[in-house]
Amino acid sequence: MKRALVLMRRIARAMLGLGDYEAYCRHMADHHAGAPVMTRAQFFRNRQDARYGGAGTGKCC
Amino acid sequence: MKQHGPWIALALAGLGALANLAVMRGENVNALWLVFAAVSCFLVAYRYYALYIAHVVLGIDGTRPTPAVRRADGLDYVATDRVVLFGHHFAAIAGAGPLVGPVLAAQMGYLPGTLWIVFGVVLAGAVQDFMVLFISMRRDGKSLGELVRLEMGNAAGTIALFGTFMIMVIVLAVLALIVVKALAESPWGLFTVAATVPLALFMGLYTRFVRPGRVGEVSILGLIGLFAAIVYGQQIAASPVWGPIFTLTPVQLCWVLIGYGAVASVLPVWLLLAPRDYLSTFLKIGAIAALAVGIAITAPPLRMPALTAFVAGNGPVWAGGLFPFLFITIACGAVSGFHALISSGTTPKLIATEDDAPMIGYGAMLMEAFVAIMALVGASIIDPGVYFAMNSPAAVVGTDPAHAAVAVSAMGFAVTPDTIAHVAREVGEKTIISRAGGAPTLAVGMAEIFSHLFGGAAMKAFWYHFAILFEALFILTAVDAGTRAGRFMLQDLIGLAVPSFRAGKGALPSLVCTGLCVAAWGFFLYQGVTDPMGGVNTLWPVFGISNQMLAAVALMLSSVVLFRMKQQRHAWVTLLPTAWLLICTVSAGVLKIASADPRVGFLAHAGKVKAALDRGELLGPAKSMAQMHQMLVNDRIDAGLCALFLAVVASVLVFAIRACFQAVAFDRPSVHEIPDTLVPAE
Numbered sequence: 001m002k003r004a005l006v007l008m009r010r011i012a013r014a015m016l017g018l019g020d021y022e023a024y025c026r027h028m029a030d031h032h033a034g035a036p037v038m039t040r041a042q043f044f045r046n047r048q049d050a051r052y053g054g055a056g057t058g059k060c061c
Numbered sequence: 062m063k064q065h066g067p068w069i070a071l072a073l074a075g076l077g078a079l080a081n082l083a084v085m086r087g088e089n090v091n092a093l094w095l096v097f098a099a100v101s102c103f104l105v106a107y108r109y110y111a112l113y114i115a116h117v118v119l120g121i122d123g124t125r126p127t128p129a130v131r132r133a134d135g136l137d138y139v140a141t142d143r144v145v146l147f148g149h150h151f152a153a154i155a156g157a158g159p160l161v162g163p164v165l166a167a168q169m170g171y172l173p174g175t176l177w178i179v180f181g182v183v184l185a186g187a188v189q190d191f192m193v194l195f196i197s198m199r200r201d202g203k204s205l206g207e208l209v210r211l212e213m214g215n216a217a218g219t220i221a222l223f224g225t226f227m228i229m230v231i232v233l234a235v236l237a238l239i240v241v242k243a244l245a246e247s248p249w250g251l252f253t254v255a256a257t258v259p260l261a262l263f264m265g266l267y268t269r270f271v272r273p274g275r276v277g278e279v280s281i282l283g284l285i286g287l288f289a290a291i292v293y294g295q296q297i298a299a300s301p302v303w304g305p306i307f308t309l310t311p312v313q314l315c316w317v318l319i320g321y322g323a324v325a326s327v328l329p330v331w332l333l334l335a336p337r338d339y340l341s342t343f344l345k346i347g348a349i350a351a352l353a354v355g356i357a358i359t360a361p362p363l364r365m366p367a368l369t370a371f372v373a374g375n376g377p378v379w380a381g382g383l384f385p386f387l388f389i390t391i392a393c394g395a396v397s398g399f400h401a402l403i404s405s406g407t408t409p410k411l412i413a414t415e416d417d418a419p420m421i422g423y424g425a426m427l428m429e430a431f432v433a434i435m436a437l438v439g440a441s442i443i444d445p446g447v448y449f450a451m452n453s454p455a456a457v458v459g460t461d462p463a464h465a466a467v468a469v470s471a472m473g474f475a476v477t478p479d480t481i482a483h484v485a486r487e488v489g490e491k492t493i494i495s496r497a498g499g500a501p502t503l504a505v506g507m508a509e510i511f512s513h514l515f516g517g518a519a520m521k522a523f524w525y526h527f528a529i530l531f532e533a534l535f536i537l538t539a540v541d542a543g544t545r546a547g548r549f550m551l552q553d554l555i556g557l558a559v560p561s562f563r564a565g566k567g568a569l570p571s572l573v574c575t576g577l578c579v580a581a582w583g584f585f586l587y588q589g590v591t592d593p594m595g596g597v598n599t600l601w602p603v604f605g606i607s608n609q610m611l612a613a614v615a616l617m618l619s620s621v622v623l624f625r626m627k628q629q630r631h632a633w634v635t636l637l638p639t640a641w642l643l644i645c646t647v648s649a650g651v652l653k654i655a656s657a658d659p660r661v662g663f664l665a666h667a668g669k670v671k672a673a674l675d676r677g678e679l680l681g682p683a684k685s686m687a688q689m690h691q692m693l694v695n696d697r698i699d700a701g702l703c704a705l706f707l708a709v710v711a712s713v714l715v716f717a718i719r720a721c722f723q724a725v726a727f728d729r730p731s732v733h734e735i736p737d738t739l740v741p742a743e
Contacts, residue, residue, distance in 0.1 A: 019139070020139060041274055048330060052334055
C-alpha cells in the first residue's frame with residue numbers, strides 16, 4: 001500500500017515534469033562527491049525553468 | 062500454442078466485436094462493444110506488432126547504454142522507472158487533439174472513426190511514436206529537426222523546422238478557436254476559466270516563495286478553488302452585475318485570447334504557466350480516468366448511427382468525403398505528427414533501457430487512441446439531433462431552437478425545439494446551437510455519463526462546466542506553452558540567417574519573435590472567429606493536413622533510418638503508413654486548393670465570392686462588402702497555406718528518397734547512431 005502511494009507520487013511528479021530529487025542526490029553522491037548539491041527548492045526551480053525553457057514544450061494532441 | 066492461445070482468442074474476440082459493430086444496426090448498440098473491440102485490438106497489437114518491430118525490425122538491445130545512462134546528470138538525463146516514465150510520456154502527448162477530432166468525425170457515424178482510430182494507431186500512429194523515440198534514443202536524445210538534419214541533410218532539416226513552426230501556428234489558432242466556441246456568450250464557463258488565472262498566480266507565488274516545490278499540496282488547494290469557481294459560476298452568470306461582464310461575443314473573446322497569449326508567454330514560467338499546467342494535468346488525467354470508469358459502469362447505448370448519409374461528403378460539420386477527409390479530421394488519436402516532437406523531447410533522455418522503448422513509445426500512443434475512442438463514444442451517446450444542432454454552422458441551422466430543429470430534422474435527424482432548449486437548460490447555458498469544435502459536444506456527453514454516476518440530472522450543469530473547464534484549461538496551457546515553443550523555433554529559424562536572433566541573445570529578439578508568433582496564430586484565430594461558416598469548418602482540415610504531414614515527415618525519417626541500418630527488407634513497417642499518409646494528405650491538400658466544390662476547395666469558394674463581388678452582391682452569410690473582401694483574402698491565404706504544406710512534404714520526400722538510395726548503394730550500415738561501445742560521457 002505504502003509502495004503504491006510512493007509510486008503514484010512519483011508518477012504524478014513525472015507527469016508534471018518535475019524531475020526526481022532523490023535520483024539527483026544519488027547521482028551527485030555517486031559521481032560528484034563533494035561538489036555542491038542543490039537544495040530541494042533550488043532543484044525545483046531548476047526543473048521548472050528547464051521544462052518550459054526550450055522549443056520542445058508545446059503540447060497539443 | 063499454450064503461450065499464444067489466449068492471445069489468439071483475444072484477437073478473435075476483438076475482431077469479432079469490430080465485425081459485429083460493422084453489421085449491427087438499430088437502436089441498441091452498446092458503447093462497450095466499441096471499447097472492448099478497441100482495447101482487445103490494442104493489446105494484441107502491442108503483444109505482437111510492437112514487439113516484432115522492437116526485436117526483428119529495430120533490434121533493440123537492452124544492454125546498450127541509453128542517453129540516460131551515458132550522459133547521466135541527475136537533471137535532464139536520468140534513468141527512470143518505466144511505469145513512471147510512461148506517465149510522463151502519456152501526460153506529454155495527451156492534449157486536446159484526441160478529444161476534438163473524433164467528436165467532429167462522428168458526423169459520419171461512429172463506425173468510420175472507430176475503424177480509423179484502431180487501424181491507424183496500430184499501423185501508423187504508435188509505429189511513428191515508437192520509431193522516433195528509438196531514433197532519438199540512439200542519438201543522445203536529439204530533437205526531430207536535428208534528427209532530420211543528421212540523417213537527411215541540412216536542407217531537409219531546415220524545411221522540417223519551418224514546417225513544424227507553421228503547424229504550431231495552425232495548432233494554436235485552432236485550439237484557441239475551440240476555446241472561443243466554448244466560452245463565447247457563456248458567462249458561467251468564462252467565469253470559471255477566468256478564475257483559474259488568479260488561482261494559478263496564487264499557486265505560483267506559493268510554490269516559489271511560501272513552500273517551494275510543494276506542488277502536491279498547492280494543487281489540492283488549486284483544485285478546491287476550481288470546484289468552488291464552478292459552483293459559484295452559476296450565481297455569477299445569473300447576477301445582473303457580473304453576468305454581462307462575463308458575457309463576451311466571439312470577437313471580443315478572440316481579442317482577449319490574443320492579448321492573454323501575448324502577456325502570458327512573456328511572464329516568468331513559475332508565475333502562471335507552470336502552476337496552471339499542474340492543475341490542467343491533474344484535471345486531464347482525472348477526467349480521462351473518470352470517463353473510462355463512467356463508460357464502463359453506465360454502459361450507455363450509442364444513439365448515433367454506425368454510418369450517416371454524410372459519408373458522401375455533404376456533412377454540415379466539415380465538408381468533404383470520407384476519403385481523404387476522415388483521415389485528416391481524426392489526427393491525434395490515430396496518428397499525430399506532433400508526437401514526433403515529444404518522442405524526441407524529454408522522454409528519450411529519461412529512458413532507462415532500450416527494452417522499455419516499446420512500452421513507452423508504442424504503449425502510450427495506444428493509450429491515447431483509447432482516449433480518442435472514449436471521445437467518440439461521448440459524442441455518439443447523445444441525441445444525434447442535438448449533436449448536429451451543436452456542431453453545424455449558424456449559417457446552416459440558424460441561432461434559435463425553432464430554426465435549428467427544422468434544419469436538423471431536414472437532415473434526417475428528427476429533433477424538436479423543446480429537446481434542444483431542454484439540453485441547453487439542463488447544462489446551464491442560454492444556447493447550445495452551433496458550438497462546433499468538439500469541446501461543448503463532448504462536455505454534454507460527459508455530463509450525461511457523470512450525472513448517471515453522481516448527482517443525477519441536477520448535477521448535469523455542474524458536470525458540463527467541469528468538462529468545459531477541463532478542456533479550456535489545458536488548451537490555454539497549450540496556447541501559452543505553444544507560443545513559447547513557437548518563439549524558440551522562430552528564433553532558431555531566423556538565427557540561421559541572422560545569428561544575433563538566436564535564443565539567449567538578449568530580450569529584443571525574443572520579444573519580436575513572441576510578437577510575430579502571437580500575430581501569426583492570432584490572424585488565423587480572428588479569421589476563424591469571423592468566418593461565417595464557423596471557422597472550425599475551415600481551420601480544422603488545415604490543421605489535420607499539417608499535422609498528418611508532420612507525421613509523414615517523421616515516418617519518412619524512420620524509413621531512411623531503416624534503410625541506413627540495412628534493414629530495408631523490414632522497411633514496409635514505416636513505408637506502408639508513410640504511403641497512406643502521403644496519399645491522404647496530398648489528396649486532401651490538393652482538394653482543399655483545387656476542388657471545384659466551393660464547400661471544399663478554397664479557390665472555388667474564392668471564385669464564387671469574387672463573382673458575387675463583381676456583380677455587387679452579398680453572398681451567403683456575409684453582411685457587408687468588407688466581409689466579402691475578407692472572405693476572399695482568407696480563401697486565398699488558406700489555399701496558399703495548403704500549397705506551402707504540400708511543398709514542404711514534397712521536398713522532404715525527395716530528400717528521403719535520395720537518402721534511401723544512398724543508403725542502399727553503401728555496402729554497410731550508414732546510420733549516425735552513437736556507437737554502443739562508446740564509454741559513458743562524464
